[in-house]
Amino acid sequence: MPILLAPDQAPTLDELLAAADTSGLTWQIESSADVLPRIAGLGTLAGAGASELAFLANPRYQSQLESSQASAIIVAPDVAASHRAALAAAGVAGCPLVVCSEPYLLYARIAQWFDRAMRGQLPRDVHRTAVVGDVSLGNGVSVGPLAVIEDGAIIGDDVVIGAGCFIAAGSRIGAGSFLHPRVSLYRGVTMGERTLIQSGAVIGGDGFGFAPDKRNPRGLWSKIPQFGGVSIGNDVEIGANTTIDRGALEDTRIGDGVKLDNQIQIGHNTQIGAHTAMAGCVGVAGSAIIGERCTFGGSAMVLGHLTIVDDVHISAASLVMSSIDKPGRYTAAFPLAEHRDWEKNAAVLRQLARLRRRIQALEE
Amino acid sequence: MPILLAPDQAPTLDELLAAADTSGLTWQIESSADVLPRIAGLGTLAGAGASELAFLANPRYQSQLESSQASAIIVAPDVAASHRAALAAAGVAGCPLVVCSEPYLLYARIAQWFDRAMRGQLPRDVHRTAVVGDVSLGNGVSVGPLAVIEDGAIIGDDVVIGAGCFIAAGSRIGAGSFLHPRVSLYRGVTMGERTLIQSGAVIGGDGFGFAPDKRNPRGLWSKIPQFGGVSIGNDVEIGANTTIDRGALEDTRIGDGVKLDNQIQIGHNTQIGAHTAMAGCVGVAGSAIIGERCTFGGSAMVLGHLTIVDDVHISAASLVMSSIDKPGRYTAAFPLAEHRDWEKNAAVLRQLARLRRRIQALEE
Amino acid sequence: MPILLAPDQAPTLDELLAAADTSGLTWQIESSADVLPRIAGLGTLAGAGASELAFLANPRYQSQLESSQASAIIVAPDVAASHRAALAAAGVAGCPLVVCSEPYLLYARIAQWFDRAMRGQLPRDVHRTAVVGDVSLGNGVSVGPLAVIEDGAIIGDDVVIGAGCFIAAGSRIGAGSFLHPRVSLYRGVTMGERTLIQSGAVIGGDGFGFAPDKRNPRGLWSKIPQFGGVSIGNDVEIGANTTIDRGALEDTRIGDGVKLDNQIQIGHNTQIGAHTAMAGCVGVAGSAIIGERCTFGGSAMVLGHLTIVDDVHISAASLVMSSIDKPGRYTAAFPLAEHRDWEKNAAVLRQLARLRRRIQALEE
Structure with a gap:
C-alpha cells in the first residue's frame, strides 16, 4: 500500500535489486515479461498494488499469492516452484518473482534502500528557526525547525536532527545518526x-x-x-x-x-x-x-x-x-486465568508454605 | 473549588442546564428561591463554594450534603426526597437541587459544557512563532507558539494544536480535535x-x-x-x-x-x-x-x-x-503479602511441580 | 573522571570543604603535604585522576584505595587508620584524606556544591527566542531558548526553565526550582x-x-x-x-x-x-x-x-x-526460573485450588 517514491524516481525491479545492499544473499529474478516493472513502493501480498513489491516469508500467507496484485513478489525457491506450476496449470503468466532463500531478509534490505532514498530527499541544511550555538557541524547535516543545539556540540556528517530536538553542550553525534523530532x-x-x-x-x-x-x-x-x-x-x-x-x-x-x-x-x-x-x-x-x-x-x-x-x-x-x-x-510470569479461577488459586498461593507442611505431615 | 468562568460569563443554573447537552437524561430544578444562582464553576460537595455546582453520586458522601457550601447540588430523586425532609425538619431553605436519576452523568455533561466554554476562549489563529508550511487549515484553527506543521498536512475546522507540537507532512487531523503541547x-x-x-x-x-x-x-x-x-x-x-x-x-x-x-x-x-x-x-x-x-x-x-x-x-x-x-x-496477578510470607510461599512456588508429584505419590 | 570546573575556578580541598554544606557532619583533612590540591572534579576510586576527589563508601572497593590516582579521598576513620598503616609500611606519602564517619553523605554534599557552582554559570536571562507572556518573573530567572510561558504564570527567584519547556497560564514555580528542557x-x-x-x-x-x-x-x-x-x-x-x-x-x-x-x-x-x-x-x-x-x-x-x-x-x-x-x-513478585521449570510450575499453579482439595481428601 505505501507508495514511497514518485513514479519518475522509482527504479525498475532489476535496478532496485542492484542498488539495494544484498551482500550475503543470493537471488534471481524470474520473469516472462520483456520489461521489468518499476517499483515505487512496498506492500503486503494482500495489500500491494501496481508498481509495488510484496514478499512471502510466512507459509501461512501462501494462499494470497495467486490473488496478489503486486507488481513483483519475493519468494523462497520451493514456493517459486509450486507457484510456477500453479500458474502453468492455469495458463496465466503471473508477475515477476524474486527468488531468494531468505525472502524476509531480502525484503528488509530492499526496504532499507527505500528508507535511504526517502531520507535523501530531506533538506540538508539548518532551518532558519533552529537555535544553533558555536557548534561543529559535519557535511550534509539537516537541522529541523526550532531545534536547539548548544555551544560545543559536535555533529558528524549526514546527521539529521529533527524539529524541536534539544542537544546540550558537549554532546557528540556520530555520522549518519538520525534524531526524530523532540x-x-x-x-x-x-x-x-x-x-x-x-x-x-x-x-x-x-x-x-x-x-x-x-x-x-x-x-x-x-x-x-x-x-x-x-x-x-x-x-x-x-x-x-x-x-x-x-x-x-x-x-x-x-x-x-x-x-x-x-x-x-x-x-x-x-x-x-x-x-x-x-x-x-x-x-x-x-x-x-x-x-x-x-x-x-x-x-x-x-x-x-x-x-x-x-x-x-x-x-x-x-x-x-x-x-x-x-x-x-x-520466565517469571503469572499465568492468566478467568478471574474466578484466579481468585481461588491466588487464595491457595498465599498458603503455599502451609500446604507444603501439610503434605510433609501426610508423608510422615 | 475551581472557578472556571468570570462572573459576568457565568450562566444561571437554568441557563446552564439548557445549554449543556442533556440528551437522554431527564432532570428538574427544585428551588425555593426566586432567583436561581449563577454557576461559575464546579466542585466537590465538601469543596464547592459560592457560585459553584456540586453533585452527589456516591452515597458514601451523603453526610456532606447538609454542610455543603455549594450554590446548587445535583442529586438522585431518593436523595432529594430525604434531603428535603431533613431541611424541613431543620427549618432551613437549602440550596437549589438538580434532581436526576444519573447525577454523575449529568455532572459529566455539565462539566463538558464548561470545558467547551473555556476552549472557546482560546485564540483562533496561528501564533506568529509557529512554523507552518504549505498546509490546508480549516476554519477556527488554533496553532500555538513554536508548533511545527510540515507541508501537506490537512487540519480540519476548530482543531487546536498546542505549543511545540510537531505535525509531519501528510498528517490529517479531523475537525474539533485537540492536541495539547509537545x-x-x-x-x-x-x-x-x-x-x-x-x-x-x-x-x-x-x-x-x-x-x-x-x-x-x-x-x-x-x-x-x-x-x-x-x-x-x-x-x-x-x-x-x-x-x-x-x-x-x-x-x-x-x-x-x-x-x-x-x-x-x-x-x-x-x-x-x-x-x-x-x-x-x-x-x-x-x-x-x-x-x-x-x-x-x-x-x-x-x-x-x-x-x-x-x-x-x-x-x-x-x-x-x-x-x-x-x-x-x-487476571494474572501475584497476590501481595508481607515480604517474609512472600519469601516462604515463593520458595514453595518454585517446587510446585515436585509438590504435585508428592501428592500423587501419597494418593497411590 | 568528570572535570567539572575550569582549573582557575577550582577550590583547594580546604576551601571546598568550607564552602560545601557539611552541616551535621564532622570531618577532618589529613595531609602530609604543605599545600592542599585544587579540586576541579569528582571521580570513582578507580576512575579519578589529578585534581579530582574520590570517596570510599563501600568496603568492597577498598582494594582500589592504594592504586587510586585521585588527588584526595574521603574515607571512614577505620579505613583511614589501616590505609595510613599500609602507606607507612610502604614508605609512601599518599594523597590527602578527608576522614568522615559518613563518607558517602559527605561526598553527596560536596557533589551538591559542584552542582550549584555549575548551575551558577548558566546565563540568568530570558533567551531572545523564548515566548514569554505577561508573567511575573523573579530575580535571577533563566529561561532557555524556545520556551513558552503563558500569561499569568508566576516564576520565583533563581528558577531555571530549560529550552522548549511549556508553562501554562496560571502556573506557579517556587524559588530555586529547575526544569530541564521540554x-x-x-x-x-x-x-x-x-x-x-x-x-x-x-x-x-x-x-x-x-x-x-x-x-x-x-x-x-x-x-x-x-x-x-x-x-x-x-x-x-x-x-x-x-x-x-x-x-x-x-x-x-x-x-x-x-x-x-x-x-x-x-x-x-x-x-x-x-x-x-x-x-x-x-x-x-x-x-x-x-x-x-x-x-x-x-x-x-x-x-x-x-x-x-x-x-x-x-x-x-x-x-x-x-x-x-x-x-x-x-512483595508480590513471581520468582524467576528457567523457562522449562517455569512452565511446569505454572501448569500446577493453575490447579492450586484442586491440589488443595486433593490434600484435604488425603487428610480425611
Whole structure:
C-alpha cells in the first residue's frame, strides 16, 4: 500500500535489486515479461498494488499469492516452484518473482534502500528557526525547525536532527545518526554512527541517586548530583519516549547494535552489551551489567547492581531479581486465568508454605 | 473549588442546564428561591463554594450534603426526597437541587459544557512563532507558539494544536480535535474528529521490527523500515507520553471512542476495537488484534500476534500470553503479602511441580 | 573522571570543604603535604585522576584505595587508620584524606556544591527566542531558548526553565526550582521551592475520568473534564518522561521531598506523602492516598481509591490491590526460573485450588 517514491524516481525491479545492499544473499529474478516493472513502493501480498513489491516469508500467507496484485513478489525457491506450476496449470503468466532463500531478509534490505532514498530527499541544511550555538557541524547535516543545539556540540556528517530536538553542550553525534523530532540529549551524551532515536526520548537525565540523610532539614534524601554521561554505540536504535539516565560519575553504556523499543527506562551506570534487544516498557535499574545478544520481552524488569551474562532471554513481564550466570530463557510470569479461577488459586498461593507442611505431615 | 468562568460569563443554573447537552437524561430544578444562582464553576460537595455546582453520586458522601457550601447540588430523586425532609425538619431553605436519576452523568455533561466554554476562549489563529508550511487549515484553527506543521498536512475546522507540537507532512487531523503541547505526529498519521491527545504523546514512531541477520557486518539485527501509518478514529483520547507505533506496511488502527491513559505503548500493526479503554502503563506488542468495549487495568501487558475478542476485561498488571476467545474478566496477578510470607510461599512456588508429584505419590 | 570546573575556578580541598554544606557532619583533612590540591572534579576510586576527589563508601572497593590516582579521598576513620598503616609500611606519602564517619553523605554534599557552582554559570536571562507572556518573573530567572510561558504564570527567584519547556497560564514555580528542557506544565500546576523536573515530564495532563454513558451516540464513555490542578511541594524531584495528572476537581498532591524516578505515572486526585520515593516505571492509579517515607521498587503498581500508611515499602514489580494499614515491606513478585521449570510450575499453579482439595481428601 505505501507508495514511497514518485513514479519518475522509482527504479525498475532489476535496478532496485542492484542498488539495494544484498551482500550475503543470493537471488534471481524470474520473469516472462520483456520489461521489468518499476517499483515505487512496498506492500503486503494482500495489500500491494501496481508498481509495488510484496514478499512471502510466512507459509501461512501462501494462499494470497495467486490473488496478489503486486507488481513483483519475493519468494523462497520451493514456493517459486509450486507457484510456477500453479500458474502453468492455469495458463496465466503471473508477475515477476524474486527468488531468494531468505525472502524476509531480502525484503528488509530492499526496504532499507527505500528508507535511504526517502531520507535523501530531506533538506540538508539548518532551518532558519533552529537555535544553533558555536557548534561543529559535519557535511550534509539537516537541522529541523526550532531545534536547539548548544555551544560545543559536535555533529558528524549526514546527521539529521529533527524539529524541536534539544542537544546540550558537549554532546557528540556520530555520522549518519538520525534524531526524530523532540529528542533531548543532555550534556555529556556521546552517540556513535548510524544510530536512530525516536521522538520524545530523553538521553542523559539525572540518575536516581539519593543518600539517606536524616540530618538534612529538608528531608530524608540528599541528592547525589549525577556527573557521568551516556555513551551510545554504533547502529543503536532507541524508541519513542525511552529514557536513559546519565551515570553518577562514569558513563552509562549502550553497546553497538543495541535495539531499544519505546517507553524503556535504563538506570544510571548500567551497561548493555552489543546487539541486545529490549521490547517496549522494559525497565533496568541502576548499575546493572547486561551481556551481549540478550533479549527482553515487553515490560520485563531488571533490578540494579546485578549481572546478566551473554545470550540470556528474559520473557515478557518477568522480573530479574538476581544475577544470571548461565545463558538460556528465563520466565517469571503469572499465568492468566478467568478471574474466578484466579481468585481461588491466588487464595491457595498465599498458603503455599502451609500446604507444603501439610503434605510433609501426610508423608510422615 | 475551581472557578472556571468570570462572573459576568457565568450562566444561571437554568441557563446552564439548557445549554449543556442533556440528551437522554431527564432532570428538574427544585428551588425555593426566586432567583436561581449563577454557576461559575464546579466542585466537590465538601469543596464547592459560592457560585459553584456540586453533585452527589456516591452515597458514601451523603453526610456532606447538609454542610455543603455549594450554590446548587445535583442529586438522585431518593436523595432529594430525604434531603428535603431533613431541611424541613431543620427549618432551613437549602440550596437549589438538580434532581436526576444519573447525577454523575449529568455532572459529566455539565462539566463538558464548561470545558467547551473555556476552549472557546482560546485564540483562533496561528501564533506568529509557529512554523507552518504549505498546509490546508480549516476554519477556527488554533496553532500555538513554536508548533511545527510540515507541508501537506490537512487540519480540519476548530482543531487546536498546542505549543511545540510537531505535525509531519501528510498528517490529517479531523475537525474539533485537540492536541495539547509537545505532541509528535509522524508522517502518515490520520486522526478522526473530536480526538484529544495529551502532551508528550508520540504517534507514528517506527515499529520495533528487525530481521535476524547473521550476515550483517553491523550486527545481529537488520532493521525493517516501517512504512505504514497510524489511523485513529473519532472521539479517541490518548494520554500523556503514550506512544503508538506506525505499521510496517499497513496502518496501526485505533477505533472510534478508544480511551488510552498515560504512558501506554501500542506496537505496530495492532488494531484496537471501538470503545476499548486502557489504564496507564499498559503495553500492547505488535500485530495484536483487540476487540471492542474491552478494558485493561493499569500496567496490563498483551503479547503480539494474538487476538482478543470483544468485551474482554483484563485486570491490572496481568499479562496476556495467548488469544482470548471468550468475553469475561481475566487476571494474572501475584497476590501481595508481607515480604517474609512472600519469601516462604515463593520458595514453595518454585517446587510446585515436585509438590504435585508428592501428592500423587501419597494418593497411590 | 568528570572535570567539572575550569582549573582557575577550582577550590583547594580546604576551601571546598568550607564552602560545601557539611552541616551535621564532622570531618577532618589529613595531609602530609604543605599545600592542599585544587579540586576541579569528582571521580570513582578507580576512575579519578589529578585534581579530582574520590570517596570510599563501600568496603568492597577498598582494594582500589592504594592504586587510586585521585588527588584526595574521603574515607571512614577505620579505613583511614589501616590505609595510613599500609602507606607507612610502604614508605609512601599518599594523597590527602578527608576522614568522615559518613563518607558517602559527605561526598553527596560536596557533589551538591559542584552542582550549584555549575548551575551558577548558566546565563540568568530570558533567551531572545523564548515566548514569554505577561508573567511575573523573579530575580535571577533563566529561561532557555524556545520556551513558552503563558500569561499569568508566576516564576520565583533563581528558577531555571530549560529550552522548549511549556508553562501554562496560571502556573506557579517556587524559588530555586529547575526544569530541564521540554517539560510541560499544564494550567493550574503549583510547584514549591528547589524542585527539580527532568526532561519530558508532563505535569497536569487530564486525569483519566470517564462516565459510562450508554446514551451517548458517540460511544460508551463520556469524558469527565478535569478541572483540578497539581500541587507539588518543596525539594521534590520528578524524573524524565514521568506524568502526573491534574485532579478532577481538587488537586493531585505531591508532598515535600518526594522523589519520583523516570517514566512514572501518577493518576488524578492521588496524594503522595512527604519524602516517599518511587523507582522507575511505577504506576499509581487515581485517588490513591500514599503515606510518608514510603518506597516503591521499579515498576510497582498501585490501584486506585486505596490508602497506604506511612513507612510502607513495596518491592519491585509488585501490585498493590488493596489498602495497607501496617508499615513494613510487601512483595508480590513471581520468582524467576528457567523457562522449562517455569512452565511446569505454572501448569500446577493453575490447579492450586484442586491440589488443595486433593490434600484435604488425603487428610480425611
